[in-house]
Amino acid sequence: MTITPSIKRDYIEKLAEKGKRADDRKFDEYRNIEIETNVVQKAEGSARVRIGNTQVIAGIKLDVGEPYPDTPDSGVMTTAAELIPLASPDFEAGPPREDAIELARVVDRGIRESEVIDLEKLCIEPEEKVWIVFIDIHIIDHDGNLFDAASLASLAALMTAKVPAERFELGEDFPLPMKEPPVSCTSVKYNGAVVMDPILDEEQIAEVRLTVATDEKGDIRAMQKGLNGSFTTDEIKKVIKASIDNGKKLREQLHKSVGK
Amino acid sequence: MKTEVKLFENGKRLDGRKNDELREIKIETGVLHRAEGSCYLEWGGNKVIAAVYGPREAIPRHTQNPLRAIVNARYNMAAFSVDDRKRPGPDRRSREISKVTSEALEKVILLEKFPRASIDVNIEVLDAEAGTRCAGLTAAAVALVDAGIPMKDIPVACAAGKIENQIVLDLGKEEDNYGSADLPVAIAPRTGEILLLQMDGHLTFEEFENALDLAIKGCHQVADMQKKAITSKYQSNKEGE
Numbered sequence: 001m002t003i004t005p006s007i008k009r010d011y012i013e014k015l016a017e018k019g020k021r022a023d024d025r026k027f028d029e030y031r032n033i034e035i036e037t038n039v040v041q042k043a044e045g046s047a048r049v050r051i052g053n054t055q056v057i058a059g060i061k062l063d064v065g066e067p068y069p070d071t072p073d074s075g076v077m078t079t080a081a082e083l084i085p086l087a088s089p090d091f092e093a094g095p096p097r098e099d100a101i102e103l104a105r106v107v108d109r110g111i112r113e114s115e116v117i118d119l120e121k122l123c124i125e126p127e128e129k130v131w132i133v134f135i136d137i138h139i140i141d142h143d144g145n146l147f148d149a150a151s152l153a154s155l156a157a158l159m160t161a162k163v164p165a166e167r168f169e170l171g172e173d174f175p176l177p178m179k180e181p182p183v184s185c186t187s188v189k190y191n192g193a194v195v196m197d198p199i200l201d202e203e204q205i206a207e208v209r210l211t212v213a214t215d216e217k218g219d220i221r222a223m224q225k226g227l228n229g230s231f232t233t234d235e236i237k238k239v240i241k242a243s244i245d246n247g248k249k250l251r252e253q254l255h256k257s258v259g260k
Numbered sequence: 261m262k263t264e265v266k267l268f269e270n271g272k273r274l275d276g277r278k279n280d281e282l283r284e285i286k287i288e289t290g291v292l293h294r295a296e297g298s299c300y301l302e303w304g305g306n307k308v309i310a311a312v313y314g315p316r317e318a319i320p321r322h323t324q325n326p327l328r329a330i331v332n333a334r335y336n337m338a339a340f341s342v343d344d345r346k347r348p349g350p351d352r353r354s355r356e357i358s359k360v361t362s363e364a365l366e367k368v369i370l371l372e373k374f375p376r377a378s379i380d381v382n383i384e385v386l387d388a389e390a391g392t393r394c395a396g397l398t399a400a401a402v403a404l405v406d407a408g409i410p411m412k413d414i415p416v417a418c419a420a421g422k423i424e425n426q427i428v429l430d431l432g433k434e435e436d437n438y439g440s441a442d443l444p445v446a447i448a449p450r451t452g453e454i455l456l457l458q459m460d461g462h463l464t465f466e467e468f469e470n471a472l473d474l475a476i477k478g479c480h481q482v483a484d485m486q487k488k489a490i491t492s493k494y495q496s497n498k499e500g501e
Contacts, residue, residue, distance in 0.1 A: 039386070040341065040386050041387050042340065042342055042387050043387075046340065059339065059341075061339065061340050080348060084384060085311075085334065085382050086292070087311075088294050089313050089316070093336075094349075136338065136339040136340050136345075136348070138384070140309060140384070141292040141294050167343075
């Protein structure tokens with residue numbers, strides 16, 4: 001684990017008291033975001049997302065398999081995130097640890113619970129054969145806010161994915177059936193300041209984190225609080241409002257990048 | 261190996277290349293902000309990122325060598341880099357490639373300068389289409405230079421092979437699947453030392469000589485591109501001033 005030097009901690013905390021951030025952003029301002037789709041030819045859908053220095057690639061693969069017994073006429077989706085050692089001196093090789101698992105599960109929940117993928121349309125033969133959607137998230141460069149980068153990359157990859165029916169001799173290829181997705185925004189708090197889209201330095205001194213996913217109507221679709229600090233109810237309400245506003249902007253950019 | 265698939269059409273290879281022609285290669289350095297050195301490389305349909313961390317204390321401690329640094333290369337394929345999804349994590353193939361890559365790099369790095377340290381080289385294959393180990397090693401070498409690791413030379417890799425009784429450079433996807441031999445080679449271009457050599461398939465001694473010659477010629481071509489990529493980073497820094 002990297003230890004944050006106290007001089008850096010003091011610097012960021014002092015800036016916060018003056019209403020400033022280390023990279024001169026406003027508290028509720030995102031870094032520059034770039035979304036690029038179809039970056040991996042072998043994948044059925046793929047996207048690279050850059051939020052500032054953070055870089056994430058998501059790839060979608062499809063396979064044919066058996067449905068779960070309790071949902072015999074729906075497709076299956078699974079999400080895995082890999083914090084590969086390429087992305088940070090703190091990441092180690094090996095099976096996913098709890099932070100990679102939390103990341104994958106938060107992204108998974110945002111997609112699964114709001115039924116972004118129309119899994120019923122991914123049934124081939126009830127109880128026998130369905131499409132399995134694999135979402136694999138690779139963190140390439142880590143400078144904070146992996147939650148938002150990973151979910152944006154997954155959504156952009158899913159929205160441009162094709163079901164490879166021809167390869168499995170199941171008719172013609174078709175686009176992955178999708179509904180309008182919720183978009184998630186992450187904030188952290190340190191020294192009384194609540195900031196959105198934290199950089200790594202801010203994340204490392206953060207006391208508490210909140211990810212809020214909102215849909216196109218501005219309704220809340222998923223939330224996850226992290227770390228061992230706490231928010232007041234007023235702070236939570238402010239975070240949600242800011243997440244709705246920023247969610248709109250992220251959504252516009254997402255649609256533009258996938259051309260839909 | 262099967263040979264019923266046609267690998268030549270009108271005297272040219274399936275992708276229109278001549279026998280001694282490389283696929284298109286694009287190399288970029290300094291693509292990651294967190295790593296000490298990094299490289300993004302496209303080689304035909306292959307897309308590879310390499311990142312270097314270190315020299316730093318080798319962990320676990322029993323891996324430390326009191327006289328020199330160890331090189332810890334890790335070759336990893338993304339789950340979505342191949343036609344049928346690959347299960348994440350290392351398998352026997354990627355472990356072997358990691359090992360031979362580490363050994364190839366150790367030969368040129370001035371290891372004695374960093375006792376007890378490890379130099380970690382991470383190679384991620386994002387998109388795979390024949391020849392990923394050569395692409396990975398070539399990218400790793402550029403990332404090492406970008407990280408400022410002292411080296412005697414910049415290693416470079418390239419494969420040659422045999423398809424339908426002809427020796428060709430840099431096998432493509434079908435050529436790799438249906439060809440009759442594959443010979444990946446890595447060299448230190450300044451001295452011509454061979455750092456990595458593997459072969460599968462079937463070659464006569466004469467064919468091997470020709471294939472090795474061709475692979476080494478290919479390596480020199482790729483080495484020029486590596487150097488261009490490295491110098492162009494500093495050139496663009498200069499222009500930015």
